[in-house]
Amino acid sequence: MKQLIVAIDGPSGAGKGTVSGAVARSLGYRHIDTGAMFRAVAWKASHDGVALDDDTAVAALATRADLVVEGGVVRIDGHDVTRAIRTAEMDRMVPTVARQPGLRAVLVDRQRAMGRDGGVVMEGRDIGSVVFPDADVKVYLDASEAERARRRLGDQAYAAQGAEQAAVAQAIAARDQADRTRATAPLTLAPGAVYIDTTALGIEQVVAQVIALVKAKL
Ligand code: DC
Numbered sequence: 160m161k162q163l164i165v166a167i168d169g170p171s172g173a174g175k176g177t178v179s180g181a182v183a184r185s186l187g188y189r190h191i192d193t194g195a196m197f198r199a200v201a202w203k204a205s206h207d208g209v210a211l212d213d214d215t216a217v218a219a220l221a222t223r224a225d226l227v228v229e230g231g232v233v234r235i236d237g238h239d240v241t242r243a244i245r246t247a248e249m250d251r252m253v254p255t256v257a258r259q260p261g262l263r264a265v266l267v268d269r270q271r272a273m274g275r276d277g278g279v280v281m282e283g284r285d286i287g288s289v290v291f292p293d294a295d296v297k298v299y300l301d302a303s304e305a306e307r308a309r310r311r312l313g314d315q316a317y318a319a320q321g322a323e324q325a326a327v328a329q330a331i332a333a334r335d336q337a338d339r340t341r342a343t344a345p346l347t348l349a350p351g352a353v354y355i356d357t358t359a360l361g362i363e364q365v366v367a368q369v370i371a372l373v374k375a376k377l
Pocket of ligand 1 (some may be wrong): 171173193194197198253254257282283284285286334338
């Protein structure tokens with residue numbers, strides 16, 4: 160059977176992670192969370208004392224890094240950062256590295272290498288627009304701001320930090336604004352992408368819709 164490339168983009172809290180994971184499992188595909196790559200690089204820069212806005216240094220760090228984001232574990236240069244990258248502090252730090260063109264070029268190369276043989280569900284902000292503009296299936300998941308904040312609060316990693324709904328909603332809005340307005344590879348609805356508003360939908364319904372789109376291409 161053909162091994163497709165499935166691109167899933169959208170703002171924070173739209174359900175990309177859960178949906179991408181379930182779709183990948185159901186199809187026997189790999190699930191690649193590109194947001195975790197940006198988060199891991201931000202974590203390592205901070206750990207090494209590299210200024211987050213020093214694109215040359217951050218891009219060099221990413222070029223050298225031994226970075227693994229498959230199988231539910233995120234590891235960079237031997238550090239298991241699976242939990243450490245999901246904090247409110249990381250949420251604030253990561254848009255600074257994510258807007259830098261040098262770093263993005265390094266990560267886009269890695270993402271293309273990881274996905275080019277297909278059999279992959281790749282989630283992020285620019286997968287259907289920049290990384291794989293010719294992806295077989297492109298989906299843009301969205302949800303209302305209030306619903307996205309509610310989902311983020313239900314996320315165990317964040318709930319454990321005693322986050323409050325108002326603060327979470329504000330942080331999500333600020334991050335989305337940064338992701339949508341940056342000059343390089345902003346979050347956008349890619350040409351050919353199927354827009355799904357998940358506000359009133361359950362996970363299973365969204366997963367079923369995405370799988371139907373994939374099956375139609377097989
Ligand atoms: O999906 P996430 O919340 O883990 O993403 C973390 C940050 O990285 C977020 O600010 C958006 C950015 N990002 C990006 O710019 N491009 C991607 N392909 C994935 C994430």
